[in-house]
Amino acid sequence: MSTTTLDTPAAATDKAPAAPARRVRRRGERSTAASVLTHGILIVASLIALFPIAWLIFLSLGPDKDDYLHPGRILDTASLSNYSFVLQHTNFFKWLGSTLIVSLGTTVIGVLFAATTGYAVSRMRFPGYRKFMWILLVTQMFPVAVLMVPMYEILSELGLIDSYGGLILIYCTTAVPYCAWLLKGYFDTIPIEIDEAGRVDGLSPFGTFVRLILPLARPGLAVAAFYTCITAWGEVAFASVFLLDDTKYTFAVGLQSFISEHDAQRHYMAAAAVLIAVPISALFYLVQKNLVTGLTAGGTKG
Amino acid sequence: MTVAVESAASKSRGDRGPRTGPLQRMKRSYQKYWYAYAMIAPVAVVLGVLVLYPLVRGFYLTLTDADSLNSARTIGVNHIDATYQFIGLDNYADILWGPTSYDRFWSHFIWTIVWTALCVTFHYVIGLGLALLLNQKMRGRTFYRMLLILPWAVPTFVTVFSWRFMLADSGVINSMLGSLHLPQPQWLEDTFFQRFAAIMVNTWCGVPFMMVSLLGGLQSIDASLYEAAEMDGATPWQRFRHVTLPGLRAVSSTVVLLGVIWTFNQFAIIFLLFGGTAPEADILVTWAYQLGFGQQPREYAESATYGVLLLSILIVFTSVYRRWLARNEQLAV
Known part of the structure; x- marks a missing residue:
């Protein structure tokens, strides 16, 4: 040819x-x-x-x-x-409140931790670096089953069962390692000369990170935030076990309650499901432009 | 890339002052490491408290006969102390070799392996196919991409319920099959079709992630490589085989690893699709959950044992996979 x-x-x-x-x-x-x-x-x-x-x-x-x-x-x-029924006669808005608290809380805390970690592993080669990266990877593969029982015990001792704080902490443990990995890849693409310039101009290491690197890494942070938020929004296993009070349910648990009762209210459930999906999908499409760059930066450079 | 950053980093630190005695260098390196450790400290603490400690505790539980009847609990104002006992490795022996261990463990184990292998293969092949199509110049590319990532954009627990409606005995899928005079299987009751349906739903949910990642990988392949290949008279298949696939290897190795881990641990789809009514279609994760939280009395120890077994399987797999990759010198970590 x-x-x-x-x-x-x-x-x-x-x-x-x-x-x-x-x-x-x-x-x-x-x-x-x-x-x-x-x-x-x-x-x-x-x-x-x-x-x-x-x-x-x-x-x-x-x-x-x-x-x-x-x-x-x-x-x-x-x-x-169905929509008016779901909005008026169910706990929909209480569930919305819980879901927002949990997912936004996880996002803020998770991204903050992930950013500092990602920066540290991107710029420094400290002793234990390889082991640390390996641990971050290993935490990715913890099946819910291995941690759920002991976590349940620990949280009940701490009095965190049926509370948002406990759930946020647990979600952070799954979201942070992945985001740190992802952000490390993103920080790697930011030239080290920028750090040097910041240091020459008299910024402390933390100052360099907060005032120079973080603003530059905004697309990467957006992807990490999105990932954390959608993970927390859609998590089923932990939420099903750790939330007891039906006014504190997140959507993932609340939606199940429509059919776990004797009367399967599938029409209300469908309406609630649509309402739940709209905001998170909108968020998804807002950040999806950064998705490809962010994910591959994390993916290709591990 | 990592290597380049590393050398640049160490050089910049070295150049900051005149090189003096080893004492000063040690001090400087201490300062450097102190900074790094301070940055990772929050994560290390959280992971330590909420992952490593539970892991150790969970492992200890597997050596006991704990269930919801003998664990410490509070009923009203009465606090009852834990009375479970240390029984050594009995749980492991019972699960792996005990009576009916085939029904309780091995059948789920085989199904989990089949499930993971099939799902990841479908994810990867379909994702790569769609990514290749989307990587061409054509009209409506953005539009297609927006539609194709929809299954990822909508939370899994929402879409799974939609699938449940569609797969119901006289739901829309069976109506369609009926109008085409095809057999109408009982998707949510018959074991084979339950498994079939689970794989189908998971494939539907998982393809967009692969597609987007691989599309990113495709776009990062240098176009001049294709031009060079074309000049040398490579057929489209040869270009795919010798330019595209090697160019994708770094992305592929990572997403396949993540895909295997995520699929192996996939909880939401099977749990929500069958709601605990289909023990035969449970993979190990959902089965362990049923034992620990989906029944009375709750078998904490047994559930945790399944968890430890699952984790060991994954760690072995990941080590082998990474070693295999390292031999091909592909993973940048």
């Missing part, structure tokens, strides 16, 4: 990308068939990605709890009554 390139004299290689384009298709250009195929696959994939969520929204409009079995009926009877 491109062998024509080899036939052209060496002098032509300077403008090689342009020259063979006349005869060979330029890279990035595709035949119509390939283009249709690409769009076809992407459309199917997008539909698969979209369908369960669209279906949930559709079901949330049906006023009867068994409407999910008879979707045809929803078309005639669609209304927002």
Whole structure:
């Protein structure tokens, strides 16, 4: 296909990308068939990605709890009554409050810790550095089962069962190591000369970090914050065990309570699920531009 | 990259003052390390108190016969002291070799391995395929990307419930299959289809992460490499095999490792999809949770034993994986 390139004299290689384009298709250009195929696959994939969520929204409009079995009926009877019921007659706003406290608390504390850690491991090679990175990685793989029982005991001794503080601390233990890893990768991309310039101008090491590096690392911090927030927002296992009072439930636990009762109120549950998903998904799309850079910076450089 | 930063860092510290005696250098290095340690101290403390201590405590629990009936607890104003006893390695022996250990451990173990392998493979292959498609210049690229990361944007516990509605006996998926005159399996009751459904839902949830990470990796591959390959007459397949895949190796090795760890420990999907009604479809994590918190009396010791076993499996896997990577000199840590 491109062998024509080899036939052209060496002098032509300077403008090689342009020259063979006349005869060979330029890279990035595709035949119509390939283009249709690409769009076809992407459309199917997008539909698969979209369908369960669209279906949930559709079901949330049906006023009867068994409407999910008879979707045809929803078309005639669609209304927002489920939403008004969920907002007025359930603990929805209490759950929202708990979820916000827990996820924002985790985000603030978690990102703060992760940033200092990430900076330290990015800039210094202190004794124990490798071991520390290894520990950060190992904490990533703790199954909930190994820590849940002892954590339950410790928290109940500390009187932190059924409290937001306990849950925030626990979420930090899972979020911080990953974020530190991610931020280390991001700090690595910031030239060390900036630190040096700060030090020359008389900033303390902490001053350099807070006043120079943190502002530069804002995209990375956004990704870390987002990751922490969505982890805390959606965590199920610990929240199910450590929260007892149904006014303190986070959404992940509260949503289950719609069907764990004898009467499965699926229509209310669908409406609540949609309401829960909206703010966090909006947040997701706000930071998703930084997502690729942030994740790969953490990913490629470990 | 890491190496470059390291040398730059040490050089900059070295250049700050004239090199004098070893005493001064030691002092300076102490100052440097003091600073580093101060920065990681909060994390070290939190991890120590909330991860390492529970880990040690959890390991101790596995050597006892603790359950919710003999643990320390407070009922009203009465405090009852713990009465569980040290029984050595009996829990491990019982789980691994005891009677009915196949039903209690090995069947879940095999299913967990199958689950992890299949899910990560699907995540990676589908994610890579979509990333390759999205990496081309074309109309509507951003739009597709926005739609494709939707399963990641919406919290898992929300989407799993949606899947539960769809997979119900006469839910929308079976209606569709019915209108196509295909068999309508009982997704949430029959063991095989429960497993099938769990893998399907997890694949749906996990692909966007892989796709986004790999897309980032693809975009960081130098375009001149493709041009050079094209000049040398490489076919598209050869370009993929010899330029794209090696270029992605660093990202791939990390995301596959994370994917294995996350899938192995995936709790929410199976727990919420079946709500504890499907012991056959429980992977080890959800099974351990059922033992520890989903039944009465709560078997704390047994649950913790499963946890320790799980952790050992993962540590062994990760060590082997990292050693294998290190031999290929790929992981930057």
